[in-house]
Amino acid sequence: xxxxxxxxxxxxxxxxxxxxxxxxxxxxxxxxxxxxxxxxxxxxxxxxxxxxxxxxxxxxxxxxxxxxxxxxxxxxxxxxxxxxxxxxxxxxxxxxxxxxxxxxxxxxxxxxxxxxxxxx
Amino acid sequence: xxxxxxxxxxxxxxxxxxxxxxxxxxxxxxxxxxxxxxxxxxxxxxxxxxxxxxxxxxxxxxxxxxxxxxxxxxxxxxxxxxxxxxxxxxxxxxxxxxxxxxxxxxxxxxxxxxxxxxxx
DNA sequence: TCGTTATTTCCATAAGTATGGAAATATGGA
DNA sequence: TCCATATTTCCATACTTATGGAAATAACGA
Numbered sequence: 602x603x604x605x606x607x608x609x610x611x612x613x614x615x616x617x618x619x620x621x622x623x624x625x626x627x628x629x630x631x632x633x634x635x636x637x638x639x640x641x642x643x644x645x646x647x648x649x650x651x652x653x654x655x656x657x658x659x660x661x662x663x664x665x666x667x668x669x670x671x672x673x674x675x676x677x678x679x680x681x682x683x684x685x686x687x688x689x690x691x692x693x694x695x696x697x698x699x700x701x702x703x704x705x706x707x708x709x710x711x712x713x714x715x716x717x718x719x720x721x
Numbered sequence: 722x723x724x725x726x727x728x729x730x731x732x733x734x735x736x737x738x739x740x741x742x743x744x745x746x747x748x749x750x751x752x753x754x755x756x757x758x759x760x761x762x763x764x765x766x767x768x769x770x771x772x773x774x775x776x777x778x779x780x781x782x783x784x785x786x787x788x789x790x791x792x793x794x795x796x797x798x799x800x801x802x803x804x805x806x807x808x809x810x811x812x813x814x815x816x817x818x819x820x821x822x823x824x825x826x827x828x829x830x831x832x833x834x835x836x837x838x839x840x841x
Numbered sequence: 842t843c844g845t846t847a848t849t850t851c852c853a854t855a856a857g858t859a860t861g862g863a864a865a866t867a868t869g870g871a
Numbered sequence: 872t873c874c875a876t877a878t879t880t881c882c883a884t885a886c887t888t889a890t891g892g893a894a895a896t897a898a899c900g901a
Binding site: 607608612615616617627678686691700701708710711714 | 724727728731737744799801806808809810813814815816817819823827828830
């Protein structure tokens with residue numbers, strides 16, 4: 602990953618309500634959530650939320666598709682994985698002091714994904 | 722980790738020259754690098770760099786100590802590890818789609834750190 | 842003490858980001 | 872077609888951040 606893109610993604614997540622949006626979308630899974638429902642859940646005006654979703658989408662952290670009158674937003678898990686991989690490998694050079702504590706979480710995930718595939 | 726702190730750290734890294742500073746400090750390791758040497762390496766005026774180091778330090782991503790006339794800055798590996806752990810667990814809920822691809826990097830690091838006697 | 846080097850703080854300016862009202866666009870249903 | 876709903880775009884305002892010149896502070900050696 603280019604550091605430009607990593608910076609864009611870091612900046613997109615570095616704001617309270619955008620991080621809240623992303624976390625909500627992670628919880629929701631691949632099905633996604635309508636923009637209006639996100640706005641209601643977070644108590645943010647629709648146009649403000651739209652701008653925030655725009656930043657996340659521009660950073661490639663969320664995907665959107667229209668469903669009737671609504672537009673469904675979903676977290677892009679691959680993009681987030683790529684960002685974390687960048688931070689671990691390119692930025693931190695795989696240093697054990699940084700990366701070793703992550704082994705348990707990562708291997709648990711790897712284990713689950715092999716056993717039962719993808720969950721939503 | 723509090724999401725406020727995570728946001729502070731994400732924001733600190735979400736800028737070109739600050740990310741460059743952090744990467745340089747990761748490369749340099751625990752010994753650290755004098756502020757002036759960082760400024761020279763990155764071609765940034767001393768006072769501008771000082772402000773950037775201030776942001777990184779305030780986010781807890783770098784540590785500093787005086788050494789004679791110089792002030793040595795060093796990456797705080799634990800802090801970076803905690804940020805990544807937060808992103809994997811709290812933010813992404815350990816989702817396999819995000820975290821599984823990180824298993825190899827993390828376990829390689831864990832392996833090396835065991836050899837050196839460092840554990841998490 | 843003084844002079845030199847290293848770094849930070851102060852300050853102003855420039856640049857970028859966040860917010861939300863109002864209007865515009867898109868969809869589906871009557 | 873007309874209307875209601877869902878979302879975005881336009882725009883102005885407020886806020887935050889980045890930058891670097893100049894002065895201040897800190898440490899060392901003579």
